Amino acid sequence: MHKKEILFKMEKSSQNLSIPVELLGLANIEIIEVKMGRDDEIFIKVKSTKDEIPCRQCGKPTKVHGKGRTLKIRHLPILGKKTFIEITPMRGICDQCDDRPSTTQTLSWYEHNARHTKAYEQYILLSIKNSTITDASIKEEISEGTIQNILNKYIDDEVDWNTIKKLGILGIDEISLKKGYRDFITIITSRIAGKNQILAVLKGRDKVTVKAFFNSIPEKLHKTIIAICCDMYDGYVNAASEVFDDKVAIIVDRFHVAKLYRKALVSLRQQELSRLRKALSKEEYESLKTAIAILVKKQEKYTKHDKKELEKLFAYSPALKAAYRLARQLTSIYNTKHRKKTADKKLTQWIESVHNSDVRCFDGFIETLKKYQDYVINYFVDRNTSGFVEGLNNKFKVAKRRCYGISNLKNFFQRIFLDLTPYYILKRNQFVMAK
Numbered sequence: 001m002h003k004k005e006i007l008f009k010m011e012k013s014s015q016n017l018s019i020p021v022e023l024l025g026l027a028n029i030e031i032i033e034v035k036m037g038r039d040d041e042i043f044i045k046v047k048s049t050k051d052e053i054p055c056r057q058c059g060k061p062t063k064v065h066g067k068g069r070t071l072k073i074r075h076l077p078i079l080g081k082k083t084f085i086e087i088t089p090m091r092g093i094c095d096q097c098d099d100r101p102s103t104t105q106t107l108s109w110y111e112h113n114a115r116h117t118k119a120y121e122q123y124i125l126l127s128i129k130n131s132t133i134t135d136a137s138i139k140e141e142i143s144e145g146t147i148q149n150i151l152n153k154y155i156d157d158e159v160d161w162n163t164i165k166k167l168g169i170l171g172i173d174e175i176s177l178k179k180g181y182r183d184f185i186t187i188i189t190s191r192i193a194g195k196n197q198i199l200a201v202l203k204g205r206d207k208v209t210v211k212a213f214f215n216s217i218p219e220k221l222h223k224t225i226i227a228i229c230c231d232m233y234d235g236y237v238n239a240a241s242e243v244f245d246d247k248v249a250i251i252v253d254r255f256h257v258a259k260l261y262r263k264a265l266v267s268l269r270q271q272e273l274s275r276l277r278k279a280l281s282k283e284e285y286e287s288l289k290t291a292i293a294i295l296v297k298k299q300e301k302y303t304k305h306d307k308k309e310l311e312k313l314f315a316y317s318p319a320l321k322a323a324y325r326l327a328r329q330l331t332s333i334y335n336t337k338h339r340k341k342t343a344d345k346k347l348t349q350w351i352e353s354v355h356n357s358d359v360r361c362f363d364g365f366i367e368t369l370k371k372y373q374d375y376v377i378n379y380f381v382d383r384n385t386s387g388f389v390e391g392l393n394n395k396f397k398v399a400k401r402r403c404y405g406i407s408n409l410k411n412f413f414q415r416i417f418l419d420l421t422p423y424y425i426l427k428r429n430q431f432v433m434a435k
């Protein structure tokens, strides 16, 4: 645009603004004009200060020859306002290539025909981390499809082994696709130096599938595996031991153990409560409401008042009382810093005391516990090793709900990858991408 034309335009615009170019954080530009749009958007007309237009075919410098079409590129919001950069890129013609191709100049902060700056795309990634695409789409007023495209552009849908130098602790976890259904997916993560990363989202939880994944881990990374944490489940345990032999310790984390014995407790509770509902008068059953709520909501951390309330319920159900006492004993074994050998003995004693009691709800759990006891006690070797498992499991469940179930495993991988990317990296990228 001609200088005179620009001046004329600036005079005509009533809402003429000025913004220091440094504030935009975009390299190789000069601001020509800043305007407010009708809907309070900010339009910033800029031009490139870079002379070179390397040929898109041979990479050699071209001769300037006209201009490309004007691009309106969304950039990071300024003071909460939608912000667009307008640029009319220069074009060049190559004398070196036979067909004399023309090339439109791009700058480092946007791609050919881009609708968003790279910084803005990072900002979108940041806004969907731990959130939903639908939400971000509404807030930013861009389509869900556009957001998905941005996600696809920056986040791989499977692990890139070249980016991984060490694995650390591997965690294998399962989540059900739908509540109460038997369809599972297996999620494999690794944790090193406090950082978690996603390695795979696998369909089902068969040994074959998990084993195939383990076998896909490049050989040189094998020795960087510190331990493998998993559920008390043959598919996982056998896959791990068949691929890694005794070279890697397999740990059944306390979280996975707790999940099982609490499940047994819950089914006994439901059984007992439905028995009591029939056996007791309405008033009697009503008087137990507080106690029931405590059992449902709290996990073994009872106040004095809680205990008093619980006694009312336990008076009607000695079975529940005994089962809860046994569960507390098991939790307390976990809460004590036993050595591996002592833990082994304590677990065996606990199993004994369940056998000697009238409590039968743990029988199935105990069968599993005995089968995997060697792996269960590995937890006591270094209690911190597998402590992240529960936190991650909760994160996956939340992600699943947020993504409205999991229809596409590759997509789910991307979302978990993003969720596990630290905020500071995404924040920093917004400003690095413009340079």
Ligand SMILES: [Zn+2]
Residues within 6 Å of the ligand: 055, 056, 057, 058, 059, 060, 094, 095, 096, 097
């Ligand atoms: Zn060329």
